[in-house]
Amino acid sequence: MLGIKNIASYLPQNKISNYDKKDQFELNDDFIENKIGVKAHALKEKDEKASDLCVKAFENLLQKENIDISLIDCCVVVTQNPDFNIPHTSAIVHGKLGFSQECASFDISLGCSGYVYGLSNIISFMKNNGLKKGLLFTADPYSEIVDSEDKNTALLFGDGATVTYITEEGIYIPKAFSFGTSGKDYKELICGDKLYMNGRAVFNFTATTIPKHIQNLLEKNGLEDSSIDKYILHQGSKYIVDTIRKRLKVDVQKVPFDMYDYGNTVSSSIPIILEKEMKIDTNRRFVISGFGVGLSWASAILEKN
């Protein structure tokens, strides 16, 4: 059944420590460790583009999965920091990796909800078009747009990329999706020349909307917390992950937190964690949930095949 066969990710070795910014932004350790939850954020090379990060994630996938490149028939990139606006980054990735002319390629423009949407998109598209071997990339290098003087964003975002290999031998299968948009709030998280985030507004919206959204998804699918092994939430900040977990009344062990060493990687945050959690044999059922830019949110239930 079409689903996730494997995931690989790429995080740049180069890290910027937030402890080095304590004076500049008047921070204390508690803020770094418990509020934002980012000790260091990963930074790509200046001339690296989204497509380069995708290629590196794919090279990591090849380390663990035997892939015949000529058989890849769908290549999707989720990004809002593309190499160029024209052409789409998926075409560049297609060219760099030497996929066949029969391979369908398109980009999806979404932020932190992008992985969940992208998963539904690529699987729906592949299913309806009889495609067999797809790659869903996420790469949103925010270092290109973050103002290093802006405390709201300069401490938070990290560069990274992931690739999810979708085949008919899926190990985790998405069982149900749910989506939402509040377009009237689009100005709360926006990039003209530089990224602007109204952190308070985005936090409040998320803390109110997402727990209910996840609860509704479970109810609609006849599931209770006891049937969910892990909740893999977008790693917006430690504070938002903790808040959603508490409002869901879910055990802390069931909600992985993993951004201390690389930051908020936007659409890559969920698959980076999923890559690790997929390896734990007892994980039979996940909830994944992304939320942010748009404002936009999306959640899904993944079940082990």
Place this chain on the structure above:
Amino acid sequence: MLGIKNIASYLPQNKISNYDKKDQFELNDDFIENKIGVKAHALKEKDEKASDLCVKAFENLLQKENIDISLIDCCVVVTQNPDFNIPHTSAIVHGKLGFSQECASFDISLGCSGYVYGLSNIISFMKNNGLKKGLLFTADPYSEIVDSEDKNTALLFGDGATVTYITEEGIYIPKAFSFGTSGKDYKELICGDKLYMNGRAVFNFTATTIPKHIQNLLEKNGLEDSSIDKYILHQGSKYIVDTIRKRLKVDVQKVPFDMYDYGNTVSSSIPIILEKEMKIDTNRRFVISGFGVGLSWASAILEKN
């Protein structure tokens, strides 16, 4: 069955005549009328953005279709000239039109192949998520990126937008899609600061690839030219439409040409013509085919329900 219920488009009233550019670019009438096939190109207001063009197309849809805005559950925008890169334009359209929080919204980044891809995308996504009433917008205002001194592009592109209403009461149903990518050629049509097009390379590639691609699509679906009422090709230029038609050995009456008065509207070119052709009762089966930026191409067969 999920399919195209209706289409509406918006073309700005303001037109720039190519006859006025005859001296600047050393043109003759034959070049204007028979080579590029653009007598005038449509130009949006300077401060209008892609989302504004989408809203105007939607207002035109409301003139002919009774739509309960609260029931729209999927809003997709195809563009490579978004209002911003962050957020996606579909969120802005969602906000401006007041869609519900349950409405899924995402952008697809593709150029001239974008309508065909977008149609497959939105229908696949809606089908797999049980959504009922979707809107597929196209809006790619190239006036934002065209260099008015560049003969290769300054005469060709026009601004415009379309919206396709997808419901279970579809009148035209996509029966088969086929997609292709040649990412290694991505630099032939690219936008850094300004749009660059290697017209010769794009033409040659298209003229070689697209006729075979369409023929393969027909063969794979057991169809011959006699079963196709119209071939609605992306209106790249008169010369490319004529060339594909001749190589397909298809009657000129079956291949609408319609860009004289507004230009190449990128992902909007196919739905602008489809809107007109849907009204002709004898049109039972269409081939639609888009090609360009990427390089990317996509074709589909649409059948009347």
